[in-house]
Amino acid sequence: IQQMCSELLMKAAGPYAWVDGDPEAEGSNDIDVAPDWAFGLAGVYFNWRKQSIYGGSNEIQRNIMAKAFLGL
Amino acid sequence: MDFDLTEEQRLLQDSVARLLTDRYGFEQRKAFMASPEGWGREIWAQYAELGLLGLSFAEDEGGFGGSHVETMLVAEQLGKAIALEPWIPTVVTGGGFLRHGATAELRGALVPQIAGGELRLAFAHTERQSRYDLNDVATTAKRDGSSWVLNGRKGMVVHGDSAGKLIVTARTAGGQRDHKGIGVFLVDAVGPGVTRRGYRTVDGQRAAEVELSNARAEAVLGNPEDGLPLVDQVVDETIVALAAEAVGCMQVAHDMTIDYMKTRKQFDRPIGSFQALQHRAADMLVQLEQARSMSYFAAMGVEERDPAERRKNMASVKVQIGRSARFVGQQSIQLHGGIAMTMEYAAGHYFKRLTVNDGTFGDADYWVRFLSDTGGLVAAA
Numbered sequence: 001i002q003q004m005c006s007e008l009l010m011k012a013a014g015p016y017a018w019v020d021g022d023p024e025a026e027g028s029n030d031i032d033v034a035p036d037w038a039f040g041l042a043g044v045y046f047n048w049r050k051q052s053i054y055g056g057s058n059e060i061q062r063n064i065m066a067k068a069f070l071g072l
Numbered sequence: 073m074d075f076d077l078t079e080e081q082r083l084l085q086d087s088v089a090r091l092l093t094d095r096y097g098f099e100q101r102k103a104f105m106a107s108p109e110g111w112g113r114e115i116w117a118q119y120a121e122l123g124l125l126g127l128s129f130a131e132d133e134g135g136f137g138g139s140h141v142e143t144m145l146v147a148e149q150l151g152k153a154i155a156l157e158p159w160i161p162t163v164v165t166g167g168g169f170l171r172h173g174a175t176a177e178l179r180g181a182l183v184p185q186i187a188g189g190e191l192r193l194a195f196a197h198t199e200r201q202s203r204y205d206l207n208d209v210a211t212t213a214k215r216d217g218s219s220w221v222l223n224g225r226k227g228m229v230v231h232g233d234s235a236g237k238l239i240v241t242a243r244t245a246g247g248q249r250d251h252k253g254i255g256v257f258l259v260d261a262v263g264p265g266v267t268r269r270g271y272r273t274v275d276g277q278r279a280a281e282v283e284l285s286n287a288r289a290e291a292v293l294g295n296p297e298d299g300l301p302l303v304d305q306v307v308d309e310t311i312v313a314l315a316a317e318a319v320g321c322m323q324v325a326h327d328m329t330i331d332y333m334k335t336r337k338q339f340d341r342p343i344g345s346f347q348a349l350q351h352r353a354a355d356m357l358v359q360l361e362q363a364r365s366m367s368y369f370a371a372m373g374v375e376e377r378d379p380a381e382r383r384k385n386m387a388s389v390k391v392q393i394g395r396s397a398r399f400v401g402q403q404s405i406q407l408h409g410g411i412a413m414t415m416e417y418a419a420g421h422y423f424k425r426l427t428v429n430d431g432t433f434g435d436a437d438y439w440v441r442f443l444s445d446t447g448g449l450v451a452a453a
Contacts, residue, residue, distance in 0.1 A: 011435060014203040015228040018279065018428050020272040033271055033281055034227070035200070042274045046424060049405045050413050057409060059348055 002051050010045040013038040075368065081145060084138075087122055088149040091115075096153040098418050104156055109234055110278045111156035117189050119159065126187025128167055133176075134184045140312050140371040147313040148367070151320025154425045156277055158192050158231035164313040166193025168306035169239050173256060173293030182237075194235035194261075196226035196282050197303070204434035206303055207251045211284065213242035213296070220244075220257055220289040220296070222265075225282070230432070232280030233270025235261050240284065241303060244296050255296035256303060257289035264288070275428040276421065304379060307433050308386040312374050315367040315393045318429045322360050322397060325404040325422040329353065332408050349407060356400050363396035380446075387439040388449060394436025397426040 010017045016038040052058045066072040077085065095115060096104075104112040119125050124146055129135020136142070143164060150159060167186070170179050170193075185191035202208035211224025222242045232238065238259045246253030259266060265287030270280045294302035330353060333344030343349055366389045373385030401423040405412040412419040430436060443449060 011431075011437060015198050015431065016200075018228060018273040018275070018431060020274045033269060042427070045427075046274070046420070047413075049402065049423075050410075052406060053409050053413070057406070059346075062348070 003045075003048055006041075006045040006048045010041045013041050017042045077141075077145075081141060084122075084142060085145045085149065088124065088146055089152075091118055091122065092149055092153040092155065096155060098421075101154065101156065101421075105276050110272065110276075111158065111234075115155070116157055119157065120187065120189035123187075124159065125163055125189055126183060127163055128171065129179070129183045129187065133179055134187050136187075140309065140374055143309075143313050144316040144367060144371045147316035148320040148323075151317035151425075152324050154276075154321060154421055158194070158234060158278075160310065160313050160317070161194045161231045161235070162186060162192045165195045165306055165310045166235075166237075166239060168309045169193075169195070169256065169293050169302070172305055173299075173302045174258075174291065178258075178291055185236075191236045192231065192234055194229050194232040194238055194280070195306075196229040196232060196238045196240045196259075198228045199225065200227055201248075204438045205249070206307060207254070207300060208249050209241050209243045209254050210248050211240065211242040213244050213255050213257060213289065215244075216288075220255070220292065222257060222259065222284045222287045222289060224284050226284070227281050229280045229282050230273075231278055232261075232282055233268060233278050237261055237290070238266070238282065239293065240282075240289075241299065242284075251300050252298050254298070254300045254303070256293040256299040257296075258291040258293060259284070259287055259289055263290075273428060275424040277428070301379060304383060308374050308382055310433060311386045311389055312367075312370045314429055314432055315363075315370045315389050318393045318397045318426060319360070319364050319367045321422050321426050321429070322363055322400040325400055325419060325426070326356050326360050328419055328422075329356065329404045329407050332411075336409075343407075352403055352407060356403050359396040359399045363393050363400075366392040384443065384446070384449065387443050390434060390439040391436045391443070394430040394439070397430050398436070401426040 016034040019034045019039060095118065123136040126135035127138040127142055127146060131137040170182060182191060199208065199210055201210065211222060211226065213220045213222050222240060224242060226240065238261050240257050240259050241254055242257060244253055244255040261268065265285045267283040268280045270278055273279050333349060333353060334342055336343050370386065370389040373389065374382060376382040376385055404419050405423055408419050411417050415421065
């Protein structure tokens with residue numbers, strides 16, 4: 001669910017999702033780069049790919065469920 | 073239908089592949105990314121030598137005389153290396169505007185500079201409010217004597233930071249979302265009234281925000297009262313390159329994943345021996361091959377004369393490429409497990425580029441919506 005949400009948020013931002021980095025990092029602020037809410041959306045999408053991997057990947061969890069709950 | 077490449081096309085494909093294999097390995101790419109420009113100046117010169125920078129310009133204008141097939145072949149190789157250089161914005165998009173919208177005189181002045189590697193172009197079209205709609209333009213252009221003066225703000229201009237000239241859409245008439253009244257203008261990127269702020273994008277490439285304050289256009293491309301058809305054509309041609317680039321990325325992401333599955337051992341066996349993962353890997357192959365077919369279709373379908381039919385063709389391409397890219401990208405990470413989460417490993421870089429590629433000129437969801445809004449691909453019985 002988290003992965004679906006992060007993907008949707010990123011897609012909703014459209015082109016401005018692709019801006020990298022911290023809005024405050026650059027020196028001059030003559031032109032602001034992207035709407036504040038768009039920053040980091042892609043970063044979260046990419047980073048949250050780990051949710052289905054760490055602590056036992058989804059595939060392993062399915063194996064455990066099949067064995068422990070379903071007796072297969 | 074002949075899908076075989078000609079000898080010349082095969083030679084082109086091989087020479088690009090060889091250059092990138094020799095000079096664009098993962099470590100070398102990291103070095104290019106860390107350079108001040110964010111891409112490889114030396115490699116750009118190599119591209120010039122191979123004729124890649126003048127690829128689709130006519131031979132008698134200083135170009136290579138390539139068709140959409142050549143564009144597809146080169147873009148795929150660049151995708152395999154996830155090359156960072158502004159080839160698509162300069163040669164495919166910028167080149168497209170010059171081929172279809174510029175006078176022969178203007179081309180005569182610019183093509184040698186582009187083909188020689190001195191001049192780069194960028195397409196400044198997206199605005200804060202426009203998202204992916206090509207007709208949404210608030211930037212204005214007003215006649216001033218014999219030229220035009222532009223005012224407005226363009227965003228996410230891919231490789232806008234290193235371009236010498238910008239191709240800018242601006243409204244000459246009508247409301248913000250009117251399809252008519254959009255003009256396409258050539259603007260000096262370092263001229264008076266043009267302010268740029270460059271930044272990195274999440275896939276390691278570069279873009280810029282561009283502010284135009286009474287910036288004078290150097291030239292008009294196409295019809296200033298009705299330039300949207302020109303934009304549509306060039307965007308459709310750019311989709312050919314984007315599709316092929318995505319296929320190149322997917323091929324490597326897929327191959328890397330299969331290699332990993334054969335060598336990585338867990339629970340005393342290579343993980344590729346687990347059936348659940350084998351099915352996933354087979355699904356990746358299916359998605360890759362479907363994308364490859366649509367990439368070929370793109371190179372052919374873009375030549376459709378009727379603009380509405382051509383747009384439908386390219387929309388379908390974008391839908392399949394986007395969906396395949398998402399699946400292959402996501403699964404390549406999942407099947408690698410933890411190792412793919414570090415940017416020291418190449419898989420994440422391919423995934424990021426596939427994601428941004430999908431989101432360029434409209435993602436899969438955008439184009440599915442377009443197809444359904446315009447009546448779909450097959451007429452209702």
